[in-house]
Amino acid sequence: MVPKDKNELLKAITENYKKLTTELANIPIELTEKKELDGHSKNTLISINNLVAYLIGWGQLVLNWNYKKSKGLEIDFPETGFKWNELGLLAQKFYKDYENDDFKMLNEKLDKTTNEILKLIENKTNRELYEMTLYDKWTFGKMIQLNTSSPFKNAKNRIRKWKKIKQLK
Template identity: 30%
Template structure:
């Protein structure tokens, strides 16, 4: 897994990968957002809704802990080995929204995430135990790793999926 030398380097990487991912949506037509071209692959709508869901969920974990409540990971009623219902909820949360609205929300959530990260002490961000929710599995990852696997990593892999969709669309 990629490592970061500083909070600033981490935030820069999130923004870079988010920008590259969301730029893939510039030439996708609204009427094509739900078009499934390859069995088992997500539509452009689903790819973006997935990213929005995880960005919002990270913020929810943080908000819940700040309010003194116990964070149920990954989400209330969902187990790590049963992610399908969570992803379906992500899609339902965005149902009826235009790509333009989803892109705006994506950019807002990336900004919110980066502002939150900038506000954290390096110890909270980079050392295990920085947040109780980050200790919710036996891995006891630092906060940055949780954020990385739900931002930078999928921004990269889902960008590839959207590009593949676009290639199939024009073939």
């Protein structure tokens, strides 16, 4: 289901995040740094830690877009120094940004980022989220969804697939 309003967006993020954290909760710590998942760039492998760093990175971008918009500043989409056709490079930047954080710290940062996004949404009107464009033809609500609930669902599915291969419950 693609959220069409503020309440659906809050529900989608909350539900997909809960399912993701359930999958993350029982991963043995010694497996979190092994590069065994398909990466965000073709023919690359990433670790569970990289996957969580990727989610934090996009969440922080959403918060940054909101901050810049609220201050009347120009927003470089998707991020300063990156174009939309360079998302693989941006993913690598996220891995590097959080490479010194362990699995526990990454989960704490993802939790904090997600809660900040939920608060941001709570403080917006449906009009601000779904009746005004933020970038090109995209509303802020759609941009949030594309960078939170959808990647949460994708990450959960990647982890489940990996767990199945590793024979982890």
